[in-house]
Amino acid sequence: MEAKLDNLLAQSWEKLQQAKRGKAGSRYITVCNFANNYPNAYTVVLREALPDRNLIIFHTDIRSEKVSEIKSNPNLTVVYYDDADHIQIILKAEAAIHHQDDIAKQQWQQSGFKSRRNYLTEHAPSSPLNEEGSGLEYLGEQKFDDSDPAGYKNFAVVVLDVHSLEYLQLNKDGNRRARFKNEQQKGWAGEWITP
């Protein structure tokens, strides 16, 4: 691959790593899965970006509808936009769900108390409520701290094996766009495309 394209691919992964640390742009990605004849799109926190293994990671509730949808169709599209640098990165990936295994355990240990609380809702995400509420009312005055394992049973890790990356930078002197594909054995190949 031409050196400039090679560099651009590395820069794109770096951007995702910085995003994960909250250092550049947003910590959030938009994930799309396809189910019931519609693309479903939602915002999640980007938890890891691992260029050496072509992986990105987000967390979710094992009871969430998207988990069973992703299990039956693991093809995901992810959109990231860095508003400061006007860079859009679109990833295509195959996802795997991890629940109560070594990966889930490690990610749970890395996540903070506030995030962990999200996994304590009484009912599954998307369950109808009789009235307005957070789903946490049943906890009453119960206090939780960082070491509390409650919620772990509902905690799932989605690991995305990225096989395609599209880069677009908006620039007043001319936009730039490139697409990269990671083919097994051959590794990443890229080409410039018309913005």
Ligand SMILES: Cc1cc2nc3c(=O)[nH]c(=O)nc-3n(C[C@H](O)[C@H](O)[C@H](O)COP(=O)(O)O)c2cc1C
């Ligand atoms: C800023 C922001 C960050 C979010 N982060 C996550 C996340 O990391 N994981 C997650 O499952 N949902 C996250 N959500 C909620 C999802 O967008 C979505 O509403 C939720 O997962 C509902 O899932 P369901 O339709 O499968 O029930 C976030 C929402 C916002 C607004």
